[in-house]
Amino acid sequence: MLSEDGKHLYVSWDEYHALIEKLALKVYASGWEFDQILCLARGGVRPGDILSRIFDKPLAIMSTSSYRESAGTVQGRLDIARYITLPRGELEGRVLLVDDLADSGETLKAVENHLRSAGKITDLRSAVIWVKGISTYLPEYYVDMLPTSPWIHQPFEEYDVLRPTRLAERWKI
Numbered sequence: 001m002l003s004e005d006g007k008h009l010y011v012s013w014d015e016y017h018a019l020i021e022k023l024a025l026k027v028y029a030s031g032w033e034f035d036q037i038l039c040l041a042r043g044g045v046r047p048g049d050i051l052s053r054i055f056d057k058p059l060a061i062m063s064t065s066s067y068r069e070s071a072g073t074v075q076g077r078l079d080i081a082r083y084i085t086l087p088r089g090e091l092e093g094r095v096l097l098v099d100d101l102a103d104s105g106e107t108l109k110a111v112e113n114h115l116r117s118a119g120k121i122t123d124l125r126s127a128v129i130w131v132k133g134i135s136t137y138l139p140e141y142y143v144d145m146l147p148t149s150p151w152i153h154q155p156f157e158e159y160d161v162l163r164p165t166r167l168a169e170r171w172k173i
Contacts, residue, residue, distance in 0.1 A: 039062070097126040108126055125141065
């Protein structure tokens with residue numbers, strides 16, 4: 001649900017999963033065949049996992065981070081992991097790059113450039129749930145274009161500030 005001022009988008013678990021399924025359908029409808037999925041941790045892990053299951057393709061994970069401060073609401077320096085985790089072999093061939101959103105677009109752009117310079121990928125396309133209006137990067141596949149670039153409140157963000165002591169209180173442990 002988009003707030004009245006257009007500055008916040010609140011997403012429930014059901015909406016979140018429905019959006020990932022719609023993303024899968026967009027990729028499927030394109031007819032593009034791919035060999036592997038590379039998701040960007042952390043935001044792309046859940047969509048990547050679900051797409052990996054739907055398409056029955058191996059899932060590779062690359063860790064990136066740019067949102068660290070103020071419970072993940074302030075963008076900082078972009079860090080890209082040196083290594084990619086995958087079940088076997090190398091990241092090569094046709095790869096679907098998955099993240100949750102194209103915010104500024106800088107992360108996806110940097111990762112794409114990094115991957116293309118490795119030389120083993122023959123075709124690389126990207127898929128996200130949301131593209132913000134301020135993004136300088138437009139993925140091949142996305143579900144929602146958000147012209148007002150709202151802050152997206154995803155259903156799992158409560159865990160950004162939930163600590164073990166509060167969790168123990170919640171479960172009376």
